[in-house]
Amino acid sequence: MEELKPALYLIPNTLGDTAYERSLPSYNKEVLRGIKHFIVESRREAIRFIKLADSEIDVDSLSFTELNEHTDLKTIGKILDPLEKQRLPMGVISDAGCPAVADPGAAAVEMAQRKNLSVVPLAGPSSMIMAVMASGFNGQSFSFNGYLPVKPNERVSKLHQLENRAYKEDQTQLFIEAPYRNLKMLETIVKSLKKETRVCIAAGMTTKDEYIKTMTVEQWKKAGEPPIQKVPAIFLIYKG
CATH class of the missing domain: 3.30.950.10 (Tetrapyrrole methylase, C-terminal domain)
Structure with missing residues (x-):
């Protein structure tokens, strides 16, 4: 797979305890492998999902920033710095299903759009x-x-x-x-x-x-x- 372009990738999760292949395309795994910085609803669930997708990904080398119902949105001004300042791809992962749809990740997407940063939604279950x-x-x-x-x-x-x-x-x-x-x-x-x-x-x-x-x-x-x-x-x- 070619190197990912700098963008905010919206990466769907499974809807529950089910096999990755049951609802998600293999292409999404390739995207996951190319990202080091993630905005997640919960770190624990994001790590579970990444291991489910590809057990060979070194989760200890990844950075996770939680964005959920407990987050003070006034404090997330720098949440997109890896993408905006370093031009590194970032991913958004919800606890279940599509991020940013009835999901706190919408705040990160709104910010990306306001900053004129690329947003790439991936296919997955809603x-x-x-x-x-x-x-x-x-x-x-x-x-x-x-x-x-x-x-x-x-x-x-x-x-x-x-x-x-x-x-x-x-x-x-x-x-x-x-x-x-x-x-x-x-x-x-x-x-x-x-x-x-x-x-x-x-x-x-x-x-x-x-x-x-x-x-x-x-x-x-x-x-x-x-x-x-x-x-x-x-x-x-x-x-x-």
């Missing part, structure tokens, strides 16, 4: 896109809404708002929940939404725990408890 693909819902218009409010009344109100958008705008609505609260989220959904509204749950994608099912609210009420507790999941709602 749980949101895969969930839309498998849901049977509208794949031309969809919206990712992140986490819903924690307070019960606010959460139900938000669900009603998303349901209305699904019907009025013909738009698929996606959101996530902390894995240990997945079943509680499903319980709230089936108690709050119209019986004909369709709900898809896409959990553990690409892993041994993969579970993807689309049913109406009425059908979910009658179904048994799905195997989604403590498994990362995307919830999708769409008009009936």
Whole structure:
């Protein structure tokens, strides 16, 4: 492989405990081998991923700068110095899936764009896109809404708002929940939404725990408890 050009490479991670080849192209390994400086959500998970990709990479020779929800963004002014000042390629690695998509790494990409530095996204799994693909819902218009409010009344109100958008705008609505609260989220959904509204749950994608099912609210009420507790999941709602 040719020497990497100076750029910020966005390197997708696996979506969970699965083989590298299950979801990522071999080209990404070549990019990993050419980078010494990484911006990561967590150092531990980044090292696990790099070893999974290529056990021969000497992780002790690499530098890692953490950028996560605990990072004070006012302190990251020099985070791109290896790229900007030394013209060295840098990589961004999330704990799972594509960096900078519902991920703290977006702050590094924003900075790179503001500084007119090259940004190179690599191919890899996106749980949101895969969930839309498998849901049977509208794949031309969809919206990712992140986490819903924690307070019960606010959460139900938000669900009603998303349901209305699904019907009025013909738009698929996606959101996530902390894995240990997945079943509680499903319980709230089936108690709050119209019986004909369709709900898809896409959990553990690409892993041994993969579970993807689309049913109406009425059908979910009658179904048994799905195997989604403590498994990362995307919830999708769409008009009936």
